[in-house]
Amino acid sequence: MIEVLGNLVRYIVILIFLAALLEMLLPQGVFRRYLRMFVGVLLIFTLLTPLQSIMRIAPYWEVPVMSEIQSTEELGLILQRGDELYRSNIKSAMDDYHSRIFKMLEKELAREFSLKLVELELAVEENPDSSGFGSLESIFAVAKELDETVSQTKGGGKVEEIRISVGIKEEAKSPSQETQQEAQDDNSTEIRRYLAAYFQLPSNKVSVKMLP
Amino acid sequence: MPGRVENEGISSLEGWDQVERYWNELEREMGEFLPAWKFSDIWKRDGEGFVPGLRDLFGGLVRYLLAEVVTNLHLMGQLILLAVAASLLKSLQGSFGSEEVARLTEAVTFFVLLGLALKSFTIAVDIGRGAIDTMVNFMLALVPVLLTLMASLGHITSATLFHPLIIFSVNFMASLVRNVVFPLIFFATILYLVNHFSPHFKINRLADLFKDISIWALGLMLTLFLGLTAIQGVAGGMGDALALRTVKFMTGSFVPVVGKMLADSVDTVLGYSLLLKNSVTITGLIMLALIIVFPLLKLLSLILIYKVCGALIQPLGETTLGDALTTMGNCLSLIFAAVATVALSFFIGIAIILGVSNAAVMLR
Numbered sequence: 001m002i003e004v005l006g007n008l009v010r011y012i013v014i015l016i017f018l019a020a021l022l023e024m025l026l027p028q029g030v031f032r033r034y035l036r037m038f039v040g041v042l043l044i045f046t047l048l049t050p051l052q053s054i055m056r057i058a059p060y061w062e063v064p065v066m067s068e069i070q071s072t073e074e075l076g077l078i079l080q081r082g083d084e085l086y087r088s089n090i091k092s093a094m095d096d097y098h099s100r101i102f103k104m105l106e107k108e109l110a111r112e113f114s115l116k117l118v119e120l121e122l123a124v125e126e127n128p129d130s131s132g133f134g135s136l137e138s139i140f141a142v143a144k145e146l147d148e149t150v151s152q153t154k155g156g157g158k159v160e161e162i163r164i165s166v167g168i169k170e171e172a173k174s175p176s177q178e179t180q181q182e183a184q185d186d187n188s189t190e191i192r193r194y195l196a197a198y199f200q201l202p203s204n205k206v207s208v209k210m211l212p
Numbered sequence: 213m214p215g216r217v218e219n220e221g222i223s224s225l226e227g228w229d230q231v232e233r234y235w236n237e238l239e240r241e242m243g244e245f246l247p248a249w250k251f252s253d254i255w256k257r258d259g260e261g262f263v264p265g266l267r268d269l270f271g272g273l274v275r276y277l278l279a280e281v282v283t284n285l286h287l288m289g290q291l292i293l294l295a296v297a298a299s300l301l302k303s304l305q306g307s308f309g310s311e312e313v314a315r316l317t318e319a320v321t322f323f324v325l326l327g328l329a330l331k332s333f334t335i336a337v338d339i340g341r342g343a344i345d346t347m348v349n350f351m352l353a354l355v356p357v358l359l360t361l362m363a364s365l366g367h368i369t370s371a372t373l374f375h376p377l378i379i380f381s382v383n384f385m386a387s388l389v390r391n392v393v394f395p396l397i398f399f400a401t402i403l404y405l406v407n408h409f410s411p412h413f414k415i416n417r418l419a420d421l422f423k424d425i426s427i428w429a430l431g432l433m434l435t436l437f438l439g440l441t442a443i444q445g446v447a448g449g450m451g452d453a454l455a456l457r458t459v460k461f462m463t464g465s466f467v468p469v470v471g472k473m474l475a476d477s478v479d480t481v482l483g484y485s486l487l488l489k490n491s492v493t494i495t496g497l498i499m500l501a502l503i504i505v506f507p508l509l510k511l512l513s514l515i516l517i518y519k520v521c522g523a524l525i526q527p528l529g530e531t532t533l534g535d536a537l538t539t540m541g542n543c544l545s546l547i548f549a550a551v552a553t554v555a556l557s558f559f560i561g562i563a564i565i566l567g568v569s570n571a572a573v574m575l576r
Contacts, residue, residue, distance in 0.1 A: 002391060002392065002395045005395070005396070005399060005422075006395065006399070009399045009402055009403060012403070012406070012415060012418075013402060013403075013406050016406050016409065016410060016413045016415070017406075017409070019410070019413055020319065020409060020410045020413065021319075023410075023412070024315055024316060036412055036413070039413060040413075043413075043415070047418070074356065074375075075372065075375045075376070077356075078356050078359045078360050078363060078371065078375060079363050079368065079371060079372070081226055081360045081363070081364075082359070082360045082361070082362065082363020082364045082368070082371060083363060083364075084364075085360065085361070085363070085364030085485070086363065086364045086365070086366060088364075089364060089365075089481045089482060089485055090478070090481075092481045093474070093477040093478040093480070093481040093482075094477070096477040096480060096481065097470075097473055097474045097477040100470075100473045100476075100477065101470055101473065104470075104473070133474075134470070134471060134474035136470065199470075
C-alpha cells in the first residue's frame, strides 16, 4: 500500500512540474485557463486510480510484524529462570529463618536452663507450595552449661553436652549418654516438656538426651 | 548492604550482559558528552536522591546540541545563499525579456531547494529509523531480564501476561512507524514543497491528509499500547498479590510459634529482590533515555536550522522560499514527534512493569 501511495505522489509531482512548464510555454490568455482545468481533472483521476487498487488489496494486507512474535519457548525460559531465582530466594529465606530460630532458642535456653546453645540443626518443610511450608519436623541442638564456659576458656573443666531432639525420629543413644542418663533424667524430662509446650508439639514427639 | 546486593545481584543476572552492551556502545560513541560514569553508577544515588553527575549530563547534552548545530551550519549557509540569489533574481525580473524567464529562474531555485530538502529529510529519516531500531533491540534485551526478576518475586501471572504483549507491541510500533508513518510524512513533505512551486496548482490538502493520518496512527498506537499494558498490569498484579497473600497468611497462621518468623524472613529476602528489580528497571529507563536523547537532539538541530533560515529569509521578501523552509521544519518536527512517541510509549511501558510488581508487594 505504501508503494501505491509512493507512485501516486510521484505521478502528482511529475504532473505538476510538467503543468507548470507547459504553463510557461503557452501564451497568455484562455489557453492557460484550459490547461489549468485539464490538469485539475487529470489530478483527480490520478488521485482516484490508486484508491481502487488499495480497496482491492486491503483484505489481503498482512502486518509483517505478526511473524516476528517470539515463540512460547522464550517465555518458558524466562519463567524457568525466574523460578530458579525464586527457589534461590526461598533458600536464602530459610537460612534467615534458621538463624532467627537459633537466636530465639539460644535466649530461651540461657534464660530457663542456663545453657548455651552451641549448634542447631533444623529439619523444616522447605517446599513453598506445600501447606506445611515452614513447619518444624525435627530439631537437633548441642548445648553446654553457661557457667562452665568460663572454666573452659581457662583450659579446664568438663563440657556437659546436652542433646535435644524434637520430632518423630528417635535419637540413638551413645554409650557416653547412657552412662549419665540416670543422673540427668529429671533435667532432661523438664527440658523436653518445656520444649514440647513451647513448640506446641505432643510430648512423644520430643526426646531429650543429656550427654556427659 | 543494599548497594552491595544491587551490584552483585545485577551483574549475575542472565541476559544482563546484553543490556550492558548498549551502555558500552553508548559510551564509545558519545563518551565525550556523558559524565565519567561506570555502568554501576547509574543505579547509585547521592545524598539528595539524584543520580550523581546529572548536572554534567545536562551540560553534555547542551554541548552536543550546539555541536550538531555547528555541524549543520554549512546547510544554513547554502539555504541563505540560495534565498539571496532567488531574491536577487526576483528583483531583476523587470530586466528580463519575458515574465517566463523570471519564473524559470524561480523554478531552478526551487529545484535546488528541493534537492537540499530531500537530502536533509533522508538524513532525518535515517536518524529516526536508527533510533527506533536501537530502542527496539534494547527493549528486547531488557524485557526478558525484567520479567525474569518479576517471576523470581513470584509474580508469574504478570510475567506471563506481559511477555507476549510487550514483544508484540514493541515490534508492531516499530514496524508501523518505520513502514507507514515515516513514508506518509515523507509524502506529505514532498507535496507541501511542490505546493509552493506553483501558485495555480495546489495540493496542500492531500499533504494535510497524509500528515493527519500519520498523527492519528501515532496517537492511536500510543493509546492502545498504554491502555492494554495498564489493564494487563492491573489484572496480573491483583492475581499475584492475592496468591502470595494467601501463602503468607497460611504460613503465618498455621505454623505455630515460628510461623511469623518465616513470613518475616520471606518478606526480607523478597524485599531485597524487589530492590534489585527496581534498580534494574530504573537503570533500563535511564539507558533508554540516553539512547534516544542523542538522535532527538540531532533532529532538533536540523529543525532549528530550517526554522531559523525561514525566519532569516523573510525580510528579503522571498516569501515562497521562506514558506517552503518553514514547512520543511514542520515536517521534520513530525519525524521528531514520531520518534519521541515511540520512546515515550516504551518508557511508560517499563514504568508500568515497575509499578505492577511494587503494587503486588504492597497489596501483599
